[in-house]
Amino acid sequence: MLYYILRRVLYTIPIAIGVSLIVFTLVHLAPGDPLSAVMGEVDQKMLAEMRASFGYDKPLPLQYLIWLGSALTGDMGYSLRTGAPVFGTLIDAAANTMVLGVAASFVGFLVGASAGMFAGYHHGTWVDKAVSAAAIAGVSIPHYWLAIILVIVFSVQLGWLPSMGAGAGASVLSWDAWKHMLLPAIALAAIPCAIVARTARACVMEILSMEFVEALRARGLSERRILLHVSRNALPTVLAVIGLQFAHLLGGSILVEVVFSWPGTGYLLNLAIFDRDIPVLQGTILLLALFFVLTNLVVDILQTFADPRISRA
Amino acid sequence: MNAPEAQRITLKFDALTPAPGAMEVPVGVMLPRTYWQTVGVRLARDPYTAACAFILLAIAGAAVLAPWLGLPDPAATNAAQRLLPVGSSGHLLGTDELGRDMLSRLIHGGRLSLTMGVLPVAVALAIGGTLGLVAGFIGGRTNMLVMRLTDVLYAFPSILLAVAIAGSLGAGVGNALLAITIVFIPPITRVTESVTTQVRAMDFVEAARASGAGAFRIIRTHILGNVMGPVFVYATVLVSVSILISAGLSFIGLGASPPTAEWGLMLNTLRESIFLAPLNAVLPGFMIFITSMCFNLISDGLRSAMDVRL
Numbered sequence: 001m002l003y004y005i006l007r008r009v010l011y012t013i014p015i016a017i018g019v020s021l022i023v024f025t026l027v028h029l030a031p032g033d034p035l036s037a038v039m040g041e042v043d044q045k046m047l048a049e050m051r052a053s054f055g056y057d058k059p060l061p062l063q064y065l066i067w068l069g070s071a072l073t074g075d076m077g078y079s080l081r082t083g084a085p086v087f088g089t090l091i092d093a094a095a096n097t098m099v100l101g102v103a104a105s106f107v108g109f110l111v112g113a114s115a116g117m118f119a120g121y122h123h124g125t126w127v128d129k130a131v132s133a134a135a136i137a138g139v140s141i142p143h144y145w146l147a148i149i150l151v152i153v154f155s156v157q158l159g160w161l162p163s164m165g166a167g168a169g170a171s172v173l174s175w176d177a178w179k180h181m182l183l184p185a186i187a188l189a190a191i192p193c194a195i196v197a198r199t200a201r202a203c204v205m206e207i208l209s210m211e212f213v214e215a216l217r218a219r220g221l222s223e224r225r226i227l228l229h230v231s232r233n234a235l236p237t238v239l240a241v242i243g244l245q246f247a248h249l250l251g252g253s254i255l256v257e258v259v260f261s262w263p264g265t266g267y268l269l270n271l272a273i274f275d276r277d278i279p280v281l282q283g284t285i286l287l288l289a290l291f292f293v294l295t296n297l298v299v300d301i302l303q304t305f306a307d308p309r310i311s312r313a
Numbered sequence: 314m315n316a317p318e319a320q321r322i323t324l325k326f327d328a329l330t331p332a333p334g335a336m337e338v339p340v341g342v343m344l345p346r347t348y349w350q351t352v353g354v355r356l357a358r359d360p361y362t363a364a365c366a367f368i369l370l371a372i373a374g375a376a377v378l379a380p381w382l383g384l385p386d387p388a389a390t391n392a393a394q395r396l397l398p399v400g401s402s403g404h405l406l407g408t409d410e411l412g413r414d415m416l417s418r419l420i421h422g423g424r425l426s427l428t429m430g431v432l433p434v435a436v437a438l439a440i441g442g443t444l445g446l447v448a449g450f451i452g453g454r455t456n457m458l459v460m461r462l463t464d465v466l467y468a469f470p471s472i473l474l475a476v477a478i479a480g481s482l483g484a485g486v487g488n489a490l491l492a493i494t495i496v497f498i499p500p501i502t503r504v505t506e507s508v509t510t511q512v513r514a515m516d517f518v519e520a521a522r523a524s525g526a527g528a529f530r531i532i533r534t535h536i537l538g539n540v541m542g543p544v545f546v547y548a549t550v551l552v553s554v555s556i557l558i559s560a561g562l563s564f565i566g567l568g569a570s571p572p573t574a575e576w577g578l579m580l581n582t583l584r585e586s587i588f589l590a591p592l593n594a595v596l597p598g599f600m601i602f603i604t605s606m607c608f609n610l611i612s613d614g615l616r617s618a619m620d621v622r623l
Contacts, residue, residue, distance in 0.1 A: 029481050152594070
């Protein structure tokens, strides 16, 4: 098992290097110089000086190495628009996205797992069919549309919850912050909720058909105790799924963040794209992708602990 | 690919083993059916799949025939008739923020939205399918190389990768299509490779090789037919994802640009109007939802129809 974990960790290194290469090449695919897009009509001499100070006059492979080297030490350059250090901006935004991602995963896990397990246990009944239908709807619904509907119902019509921002200056634990977080978290939770429900349902159905459940029944255990055994067996799979969904949420929250003007990484990315703010663009994509790679790694490792059979495969 | 997915993929030659209950059919009635005939009969008996296919055909048909349906011009603005409510006379589904007819725009919008849903998957299927087929059939180092390369693209959440590519290339339908296509190549390659590897290990492939068939012939006559089914089912799921992502790109301004009728873009421009005309504002999203769900349900239907173990 240790060998498997070590191999899995080592394999993450080439992936991470590949990711950084892709991120770097991506932003250089766009025609034109990153600076000329921002500066517009300026003196050619001044542009050349600016280019040199940002290092854009060097050959691309060298630029990549310099960029990667400084990114590793936490220096991601300065925003072309605001002049603020990218790293600091990014950390603030990432914290906001993280809060949203944790809340959405929590809701998704709680609702999805309980609905899915219930449906799997009562397989074939109308409850099961309703859960399955809701799960299909959950993966098909455009979550940015769901976000708009939530705003219409709870902000515009009922006036219960705010429709924008994260609540200025309030601490994460204040009621105001919670109110701001609720709608975006629900909109984001739709997909993980549906996927967790599907997995939990399939998992419980599979476990219920195993012989050990028959044996437990024969020993006269109450249905409640049996359900406890079943959920204990289904838990590792369901937790792995929610772990991966959490990673997807952090990278995929951009559409919902735009709807709610939530000051997270997605919103930052959106601003950077339309400002053509290359350092912020590169930094945000790199951070989100690397986080995705790391979460995948952690989920894989945790799963080998939960189910040692995996490492032998 | 993870384990549950692998289990779902059922190969065609399972048809040789009789399904439980198949033996009970009276001999005189039993008609020999090919595998695809069986699938067809099962699909026809599945009311959900049939209903979804009907809805999709209606939306796609209306979109294709839109210019000849006698609808109002989808680009004709009318400042005096802005945000008319759903059910207004002359504007069945009301008008948008510039007084354009909603029904006409929703129907016309299907042209671009459906294209952006289907085209990237089709192109990715051609490229990823070929890569996966070659990697799975040749195996060894080629397989390693192809699969490790797809692993790198796998290291991005799909929406992030699409936004990153489209955002770097700049707004526009062409760039959005390219971005989504790139996003779908790795998953299709992975699924095709995994099924091909399974089929390649089968005895009949060994037999074909022993009787002197060339690689190209084996792929064409023995492997392709067995791989196509599961990969096609997977591709229909991706169409539903593609519709969501492409409309999402247009929604944040990276896809279609005004005044084009496109569902994601309409949803974006109508966002300002949620206070005055909430129903109008949610209609484009409803179209995205319905088409995406139909593709999902059809994929489920296809999967169970092709699963001969059932």
